[in-house]
């Protein structure tokens with residue numbers, strides 16, 4: 001059985017004070033939870049998160065990473081730096097990175113490889129836009145995004161990675177993919193990996209993201225191929241985030 005994972009993507013939100021309050025609430029609630037829980041704050045707060053969560057079972061990660069190991073890349077952050085701040089995970093290919101910062105499938109695959117090389121667990125985000133869904137291209141788009149990573153890193157790399165299916169039209173919109181719609185795409189992802197290695201595919205955690213709320217989390221997490229969630233807006237509200245974690249129990 002795959003252990004569920006609920007990861008909070010804080011995006012560009014937070015302050016030292018807000019983060020401390022939220023993290024203390026999460027830490028205090030962990031004894032009642034059986035799923036894995038992670039938070040992904042903005043870079044400057046990784047040190048704060050590391051010190052507050054030290055010794056707790058809550059893990060953390062970053063929201064992006066450079067594909068380069070070091071060098072003249074002003075404004076970028078290397079995977080080795082994330083490791084120094086105790087990160088376990090790093091998101092790669094979030095749709096906002098793809099759409100707003102021009103990250104191509106190839107760049108995302110390079111980031112995935114850079115993260116994994118140093119021992120971070122990449123959370124590969126994939127998902128179609130509304131126009132792509134309406135054009136019947138959902139499976140093709142998600143498969144293309146996934147294949148860029150498989151072609152570069154090989155299927156064995158998926159044994160120490162997480163995939164997050166996040167339909168772009170559901171992110172921050174309040175519109176969630178129905179459990180059936182989400183399950184359908186999760187099954188496509190698992191089948192694509194399974195065509196190369198069934199054991200790796202069966203062990204792969206595939207998260208759903210896009211307007212997950214306490215009200216819809218249980219039904220989503222109840223689907224055969226949905227192994228938890230990547231939570232944006234609701235991850236900033238302790239009660240909501242913890243209710244979603246409860247739904248993954």
Ligand code: PGA
Pocket residue numbers: 009166170171172173174209210211212230231232233234
């Ligand atoms: P949302 O964001 O939960 O606010 O839709 C999810 C994400 O972008 O990871």
